[in-house]
Amino acid sequence: MGTLLVAATLVVGSTVNGASRWLVIGPIQLQPTELVKPFLVLQGAVLFAHWQRIALDQKLLWLSIFSGLILLVLKQPNLSTAALMGLLLWLMALAAALPMLLLLGAAASGALLGGASIMLNTYQRLRVVSFLDPWKDAQGNGYQLVQSLLAIGSGGALGSGFGLSTQKLDYLPIQTTDFIFAVFAEEFGFLGSLMLLLFLAVFAFVGLKVALGCSSPQQRLVAIGCTTLLVGQSILNIAVASGAMPTTGLPLPMVSYGGNSLLSSLFLAGLLVRCALESQGLESARLKRRPAAGPR
Numbered sequence: 001m002g003t004l005l006v007a008a009t010l011v012v013g014s015t016v017n018g019a020s021r022w023l024v025i026g027p028i029q030l031q032p033t034e035l036v037k038p039f040l041v042l043q044g045a046v047l048f049a050h051w052q053r054i055a056l057d058q059k060l061l062w063l064s065i066f067s068g069l070i071l072l073v074l075k076q077p078n079l080s081t082a083a084l085m086g087l088l089l090w091l092m093a094l095a096a097a098l099p100m101l102l103l104l105g106a107a108a109s110g111a112l113l114g115g116a117s118i119m120l121n122t123y124q125r126l127r128v129v130s131f132l133d134p135w136k137d138a139q140g141n142g143y144q145l146v147q148s149l150l151a152i153g154s155g156g157a158l159g160s161g162f163g164l165s166t167q168k169l170d171y172l173p174i175q176t177t178d179f180i181f182a183v184f185a186e187e188f189g190f191l192g193s194l195m196l197l198l199f200l201a202v203f204a205f206v207g208l209k210v211a212l213g214c215s216s217p218q219q220r221l222v223a224i225g226c227t228t229l230l231v232g233q234s235i236l237n238i239a240v241a242s243g244a245m246p247t248t249g250l251p252l253p254m255v256s257y258g259g260n261s262l263l264s265s266l267f268l269a270g271l272l273v274r275c276a277l278e279s280q281g282l283e284s285a286r287l288k289r290r291p292a293a294g295p296r
Helices: 002-012 037-049 056-075 079-095 100-120 122-132 143-154 180-213 217-241 259-279 282-289
Strands: 014-016 019-025 028-030
Touching (some): 002 019, 037 056, 037 079, 037 217, 037 259, 056 079, 056 100, 079 100, 079 217, 100 122, 180 217, 180 259
Antiparallel strands (some): 014 019, 019 028
């Protein structure tokens, strides 16, 4: 279903900034690439956790579906989300101890596919060039990154204060989604940014601890997938805003504006909480204590 929704964006989707990523249904805007992420984790966990017991035709079927989904996302075009999905599945497969030859082949294919996408899409090439030297064209292709760096740098040690960012006043484009970290860094400074990074490190540690405590391989992979998406996407967003990576279109989970991203992030966090409860036996104990519904 998720793959079909992503495919629908290429046919009847709303195009914004040259990318067809949204389905508009009345007053509702859906971004299938965000909503499909939790289900990608769940299905990937089912496939990789039972890899040895699944028939070859089923393996090929689901690998084809995953590959088709990533190709459709690339077609939108949305290289960053496609790369994130591919990396997610690859890490889950690595955690499930799939054959190394298969993993190396998948990594090589992904790298070639990403390189081909950059070569075929002019705007992606320009993003890479502007990332290497944004000040060379500070009023053109490098404008976004330059304004982001100015926002981060002007925050100083303690920041300008909550709500007092000046760069968000029509200087920094896309400041509520992809570059919201720059506004955060300007308002809360180096100390606030460091606290955010420490929070991500703690979250990653807790997610890993939950994964290691899971009794079943499928639960473990779900926990790993949820942690990878929430923490990994956050790190990528921060890296882009701080000039450590070329500009992408990934929001900051739980922080960026957007209902689709927030819904997906909450779903992933809920799955991680469920894994934690089941790993400690709390959920099964709660279900056992629940009184059976009798006749009235």
